[in-house]
Each structure stands twice: as structure tokens, then as C-alpha cells.
Amino acid sequence: MRIGEFVRTLNTTHETVRHYEQVGLLCPARDGNQKHYFDDHIQVFEIIQELKNIGFSLEDILLLFELRASVGCGSEVLIHEVKRKFANQIANLDNQIHDLTIRRDNLREMLDELSKVVPK
Template sequence: MRIGELSRRTGVSERMLRYYEQEGLLRPARTTSGYRDYGEGEVQTARRIRLLSASGLKIETIRILLPCMLDEPPRFEPCGAVRAALQQEVDKLDDKLRDLGESRQLVSGYLHSLEPTTSGNRGKAR
């Protein structure tokens, strides 16, 4: 199948499919005239990449996880680097959540400072 059909079947844009090929994640066969010829294996791989990407994983981590991914929803065989890669991603998410919590507290404080105070007009919006 051509790239347009693969895109329709997987919901992945043609541009992203080319990028995945450039990154070595997809390896379509080529016709004698040089056109990409995708098969069912690439359909499955593109869907898995999309699923992993939707989880917020970057291409470097997807490259580690993809060969160990067995099916959908994601189930992994215990490849050596899978646990470490997933733990690293969980740690990054924990850091982001902590940072977001701190940002929320700051913004909430700013909002609270706009509330009218009981002494005079100080703090009232005009």
C-alpha cells in the first residue's frame, strides 16, 4: 500500500510517517520504481508508535520500547531496557507534576491577591 493509504488506516499524517521512516522506526519495502510499499506490519507499527506518542513519549524512548511491544493496549515483553526507559519517563512526569503544582500555587496566589481586602480600597479591581 502507498503512504496515503497507510495514513488513512492509522490516523498518522504522511509527514509523520516519513519522519518515522527517517528515524528508523518504519522500514517499508520499495517498489522497483522506488515508491514506498507498506504492508500490514507497518500498519501495526505505525499504530503502536501513535499510541506511544500519545502517551507523551519522545522518539528516543519509543525507539527503545517499540521492539518490545507485543500488542495493544501496550504490553511489553521484559526486554532489558524497557523497565529503565519507562521508569525514566515516570520520573520525568513526576517532575513535571511537581513543577505544575508549584506554578499553580503561584498563580493561585496572584489571583488571591486581587481579592478585595477588608481594609479600604486596597486590592480592589477598578
């Protein structure tokens, strides 16, 4: 399929697809000047989106893709690295939750103090 159909199929934008191509995440087949996308490109795009949605940067995703290309999908090395990155992401999220909880509690205290000065 051409880029227009690919974009419609994935409900994305031309700019997003071109950006993923520029950073090396998507590599469409070429026929002269025309690019063609296939089902495996759809799968790659969906994996990229899923990893982005859980907080991975495009750089991290590219590193995982490059590792997969060099050691093979399903290799112990790749699985170990994915597990490590997932654990790091969970730790980052835990830290963010902790920080947000403190900020929320501070805001509640301020609101309580303000409510004492000027009741609802």
C-alpha cells in the same frame, strides 16, 4: 498498500510517515521506486504513536525498537529496559506535576492578593 492508503488508514500525514522512515522507525517494503506498507507497519506506527502519547521521544522509541531487533520481542533484556524507561517517564511526570502544582498555587495566591486590591 501504498502510502496514500496507509496515511488514510492511520489518519496521519505523509510528512509524519516520511519522517518516521527517515529516522528509521518505519521501513516499508520496496518494489522498485514504490513503497508498500503492510499490517505490521500499521502495528509499528500505532506503537510509535502510543509511546509518543505517553511522552517518549522518537530517539527513545528508536532505541527500544533497535533493542527489540537485537534481543527479540519478549526478551528479559527488552522488558527490563521498557520497564526502566516507563519508570523514568513516571518520575518525570511526577516532577512536572509537582512543578505545575507549585506554579498553580503561586498564581492562586497572586489572584487572591489582586482580589483584595480590586474586588470582583
